[in-house]
Amino acid sequence: MRASDMAYEALRTDIVEWRLRPGAVLGEVEQAERLGVSRTPLREALARLTADGLAVQQRGRGVVVSDVSVEHVDDLFALRRALEVESARIAARRADPQAFRSLRERFIEAGRSKDSGSREAYYQLAGELDQSIDEAVNNPYIEQSLRSLRVHLARVRRLAQDDPERLAMSALEHAAIAEAIAARNPDIAAAATQLHLHHSLEHIKSHAGPREDTP
The missing domain is CATH 1.10.10.10 (Winged helix-like DNA-binding domain superfamily/Winged helix DNA-binding domain)
Incomplete structure (x- = not known):
């Protein structure tokens, strides 16, 4: 390197x-x-x-x-909805169903996990879903836009306290996205993605606060 x-x-x-x-x-x-x-x-x-x-x-x-603020989150999610909802639609038409069935099962298991390291394991699994959708979509322009967007979303997400109940719900929402893609149903995949993004946005806006824990 x-x-x-x-x-x-x-x-x-x-x-x-x-x-x-x-x-x-x-x-x-x-x-x-x-x-x-x-x-x-x-x-x-x-x-x-x-x-x-x-x-x-x-x-x-x-x-x-650069500064990061919850005030920017609506703008970030407006772009995120446009990119991720359409990506879910395309992936449902093109993806290997078996790969997404496996992801569904792993998200269901993640939603049940109470391990202390489950948070990082969940984020890693969410990243695998993102990558699998990106590969199925196979559009370098969408992928490049999402790569940049996800960095900013990761910063904003850390303004909100990680809530075990929210992580469990989010895992089930991701499982529903993976299930819809595996079933090759673009409309349900898009709707499941839209619902997940709505819940994520509401959680961030209601839980965001200053990062007092970081020196």
Whole structure:
């Protein structure tokens, strides 16, 4: 992996996981030393983060982590609905049913899990569903748009407290999406996706708050 790619991935992860909070200064010298790269690849990484909307240039401060607020969530979900509902429709026409039957069973099991690590396991499984739908859709323009959008959604989601009951409900909603795709029913797949996004948006808006737990 190139040094600039390594720096970009490390900084992006730190921003999404709130280890670098909104407003944090991404100083070239400090970050280059921390990541073990020279300043040239670090500048390339900062330019990519800025293009992604994860960082901004501020007069007198340099590059800083961009702000994220629940006020932006309606705009993000408007785009998310357009992309994910249509993707579910297309996937229901094209996907391998068996792969989505398997995902359905795994989501049902995830909804029952009470393990301490179930949250991260659930997010990983949700990522597998996203990837499977992306592969079935096979549209690089939609995929690129969703890849960028999902980074911002991950930041917004972390403004809301993880609720075990909501995660269990979300797992069942994902199971319904996978089941509809496996059944090759585009209308039900779209409706199940629409319902999931509605519940996700309402949860984020009602539970979002400042991140006091992150230094």
